[in-house]
Amino acid sequence: MSGSGSAVVELVGAGYAYEDGPAVLSGVDFAVPEGRSLALLGRNGSGKTTLLRLLSGGLRCASGRLRVAGEDVTYDRKGLTRLRTTVQLVVQDPDDQLFAASVGQDVSFGPMNLGLPEAEVRARVREALEALDITALEDRPTHLLSYGQRKRAAIAGAVAMRPRVLILDEPTAGLDPHGQERLLEVLDRLRGSGTTVLMATHDVDLALRWADDAAVLTPGGLRTGPVDRVLADDALLDAARLRQPWAMAVARLLRSRGLLEPDEAGPRTPEELDAWAAVAREV
Template sequence: MSGSAVLVALRGVSFSYEDGPPVLDGLDFEVREGRTLALLGRNGSGKTTLMRLLSGGLRPREGLLTVGGQPVRHDRAGLTRLRTAVQLVVQDPDDQLFAASVGQDVSFGPLNLGLPDAEVRARVEEALAALDIGALADRPTHLLSYGQRKRTAIAGAVAMRPRVLVLDEPTAGLDPDGQERLLATLASLGATGTTVVMATHDVDLALRWADDATLLTASGAHTGPASVVLGRDDLLAAAGLRLPWGVAVAHLLRARGLPDAPVPRTPSELADLAERIPGTGG
C-alpha cells in the first residue's frame, strides 16, 4: 500500500455542522492510486461527511483537502479542478438524476466543463458502455428500474473521467444479480485507471471487494489491508460491525491444522482451503 501514489487526502481535517458537535476531528485520510478502498463505520460516524469533504461538497473547518499533494482552493476554479479528479455518487440515484433522458443526464457534467460537442458525445458513449447501459441512452429517466437508475448516476460521474470515484452504498437496494453486475463494472473501471472508494455497511462485501479498508471510529480513521483491518475485533466493535464470515472461517481453519491459512474472500477460495484441511480427503 505504501508504494501507491496518494491521489486525494484529508490532512488534519475537522468538521462540524452549524451549532453541532464535531463530526470529524483532526482526521487524516487518503486514497491511494489503484487500491480499491471500502469505508465502513456505524451510522453517525461521519462517512457521508467524509465523502462530501473529498468531493468538495463541504469545506473543512480546519485542515486541508489535497489532490496530488496540492491543497484544494474552495473557489470556482479550485472546485472545478477537484471535480475533474474526484466524483461522488450518492446512495439514492433519485437525488442525483434530473434530466429527461439517460443520455442528457450523463452529458451534464462534461457540458459544464465547456468541452466541445464531439468530446461530450465521446465521453457519454464511453460512460454508457462502461456501465452497460448504451441501449438506454434515449430512455426517459423516470422509466428506469432502480438498478438502471443506479447505473445512470454512476455513468454521469464516470463521464467526468475522474481519477477517484466515490460511491455511497452502491449495492444497496440491488438484487444479487444486480450486485454482481455492478461489482464487475467497478472492476472494469479499476482496470482502466479509476480508483474506486465504496462506503458500505456490508463487511463481507468489503472483505471480498476491497484491497484496503477504513474503519471510522470515535478514535479516528483506521486504514490498512482489508483482511487485516476487518479482522480486528476491537475496531469492529468500535465501529458497530460484526466479524466478516471469511475472517471467522480463517480462524477456524487455523484451529483445524492450517496455521497459515489466508482469509478466504469468496466461496471458491473457501472451497480450495477446505481441501487442504487434514482429514477431509483433500
C-alpha cells in the same frame, strides 16, 4: 495508508460540524492512494458520508485542509473545477443525482458544463455508457429505469467526467444479489482501466472481498490499512460496531481444525468455500 501509489486526494487534520451540532469529524488524516481500491467502513452516523463530501468538495473543511495531488484545494471556480475533474462522488440514492429527462442527457451534463466540444461530450457519454453496460438505455427516460439501472446511470454520469478517483456512497444498498454482482463487475472494469475507487459501506464481507485497503471510522478516530489486517482486528470492529467478517470466522475455524495453513488465504465467499471443500474432499 498502505498502497503502491501516491495520494491523489487527501484530508489533512480535517474537521467538520453541522450548524448547532457537535463535531462529526475532528483531526482526520485520510489519503486516497492512486491505484488502490478502498473501502470506508463505519456504523450509521459515524461520519462516512460527511467525509466523502469533504473529499469531493460538497462540504468545506471547518478545520484542516483538502489536497489534490499534493496541492491545497482552493474553493474558487478554478479550484473546484480542478477538484471535480479529479474526484467524483456518487450519492447513495440515485434519485438524488439523476435529474435529466433521459439517461444520455443526464450523463452528458457534467462534460457539457466543462465547456467541452460537442464531439468530445458525445465520446465521453458513449464511453461511460459502455463502461456501465447501459448503452441500450441512452434514450430511455430516467423515470422508467429500474433501481439498479438508475444506480448505474448515476455512476455513468460521474465516469463521464473521467475522474482519477470515483467515490461511491453505499453503492450496493437496495440492490438484490444479482444487481450487486453486476455492479461489482462494473467496478472491477473501472479499476482495470485505471480509476481509483473508494466505496463507503457497512458491509464488512463486501469490503473484505472487494477492497485492497480499508478505513474504519470509530468514535476514537480513523484507522486505515490493508483490508485483511484491519478487518481482523476484533477490538477495532467492536469500537466501530461492526461485526466480524464471515470469511474471517470461517478461516479461523478451518485453521483451528488444521485444515488451513496459518498463512494460507481462506475462502471469502460461500461459493469459494464450496469450491475449497470440493478440492479438499478430492485430496
